[in-house]
Amino acid sequence: PGEIFKFMEIPGVGPRTAKLLYEELKIKDIEQLKKLALAHKVAGLPGLKEKTEENILRGIELIEKQRKRMDLGQGWPVAQEIINGLKILPEVKKISPAGSLRRMRETIRDIDILVTSNRPAKVMEAFVKLPLIKEVLAHGPTKSSAVTKEGVQVDIRVVEPSSYGAALVYFTGSKEHNVQIRKMANQKGLKINEYGVFSAADGSASGGKNKYLAGKTEEEVYQALKLPFIPPELREDRGEIDAALKGKLPKLVELKDIKGDFHIHTQASDGAHSLEELVEAAREKDYEYIVICDHSASLPIAGGLSAKEVLKEIEAIRKLNKKLKRFRVLAGVELEILTDGKIDYNDNLLKEFDVVIAAIHSGFKQPKEVLTNRIIQVMESKYVNIIAHPTGRLFGVRNPYPLDFDKIFKTAKETNTFMEINAYPQRLDLNDENIRLAKDKGVGLVISTDTHQISQLDNMIFGVATA
Ligand SMILES: [Zn+2]
Ligand SMILES: [Zn+2]
Structure with missing residues (x-):
């Protein structure tokens, strides 16, 4: 049982x-x-x-x-607030998050921060007095721990400038990645720890008098091991060291590569803002386009639009575009994948859209095969371009429902349907592993925020990090 x-x-x-x-x-x-x-x-x-x-x-x-792990969307602003509060101090030279937050893992337990400073005690004093700190667990000369009002534990330490890079590598992890690079160091007769890379006088990693070789920057540390810099998001011991040795590290998507957002709701369905407000916010991000995707008729709980309403919205978008220079609003929809795998707008209506996204918001408990077939059936419609948040997971609320990704990615490729990397931090769906699988199978991916509030446009960074 x-x-x-x-x-x-x-x-x-x-x-x-x-x-x-x-x-x-x-x-x-x-x-x-x-x-x-x-x-x-x-x-x-x-x-x-x-x-x-x-x-x-x-x-x-x-x-x-x-x-008690929190999602990245909860931890990230806390880390930002602490770093912003401390980096204005003249005593703080360098400051960076470390740990799973820096690797942009989808959930994190606590926040690690590293600092270099000529007056560590001052930094510690300022840290424990930050307005968001509720309880100080430890207050030392170079190391402190505290809990924020939101209940997030933050550990901060000041390290020597000559060790900053080594400490960053060490405290960023992952543990498994560090085990691998330590092994490499040993094989080269080197020793690596949070203080730096050292050579052992007698050529062994353990004995003799050690000589400091590197440690100021992470680049230096990796270089000492004859490796190129490995981005924190890749340090998971999933083949990144082999790839680095062969010069085959993937080029990661960066925030600056993003030119637009494919999944945005307006107040016509369950969003909070008007078309115009969203356009303005997107232009401030230097985007070139956004896709408006309100919900379709079968999701009345989220203000799903009837055919008549959505046609009105498309008209408003076309009209707005005439006024906009160097920016385009695309008319889209987040279509319901019904429990029987049908969709709720007919082809006559669907052909009016620039972009059609389809998503599952019901029947999560169906068996894997049924759920898989619902998605496959919808991908076969010639109007559907993107499957949004494919596994439906919502941290702390709902586990991903089971899907046969071999089948789904195969059909996605055949039908040229893109899979969404939903950047909403409680979703991050597809997750990193499925993204990799999709990429290996040649499936197209889009990163989008599923914005309902303008501030959520900023979530793009989480999607980018996951990708
Ligand atoms: Zn949705
Ligand atoms: Zn949505």
Whole structure:
């Protein structure tokens, strides 16, 4: 039963133990298991030692900690606020986030910040007094930890300028990436840590008197290992070091490459702003176009537009375009993929749009095959250009629904349908792994923000980072 699988989510609990827990304790969830383990009622079950009980508790603790991860959209502004608050100090020379935030992971646990300064104590003092800090956990001369009003833990440390690059590599991670570069260093008779790259006098990585070779900048650190600079977003030990050695690191999309946004809602459906306001905001970003995609008729809860209403909107867009110079508003729609795989506007209407996006907002619990077929059926319509937020996941709310991506990407390629990288930080959908799979299969991708509020246009950076 499902309960057994639930228990198997606890690190260190295998199927045998999970079954035992379920059958012997007659409990349904991890909550109950924790209570019993704390009361020492788990040890003593047939074949279950005290040690196992301890392990179970530790595993549960780990799960609870992981639940406290926040999405990038929550952590990012906190890091920005701290960095902006500190970099105005004359004592702060260099400052950067590190850790999973710098790697732009989709969820992060805490925020790490590195600083170089000639007066570290001053920086620490200023840090603990920042208005967003609620509770100071540790306040040292070069290292401090605090929790913000939103409950985000921030660790900050001041390092020597000669170690700044090495410390950035070290604290940015990932752990797995660092293990790999340490291995490389060892093979070259070098030693690498958060202070720099060193050569060992006797040629071994461990013994002898070490001589400092590099560490000021990350570029320097990688160079000492005969590697080109590897962007933080790639440091996940997924083949980036091999690629770097072969000179085949992918060129990452950057924010400045983005010329427009494909997925924007206006107040005609569930957005907050008018067409004109959105155009102005997009022009401030130096975009050349935006695509207006309000919801279609079958999503009344989000103000879905009837055929008549949407035709009026298209007309308004065409009219506006006549007034705009060097900027285009494209008329689009976010079409409902109905539970039976049909769409809710007919071809006669669909041909009026410049861009048609289709998305699933219902029937999330259908089996994988049904969900997959819904998307495939819609991709086969000659009017549908893009599938939005393909897996429907919403951090903290909804897991991705299961899809057969082999089939979907194959059809996407055949029908020239693009997949969206939805940059809304609770979505980031497609995620990094599916993006890679899509790219390998030659599927076209668009990064868009699904903006409902003008400020959300800024989420583009999260989509770019994921891509
Ligand atoms: Zn949507
Ligand atoms: Zn949308």
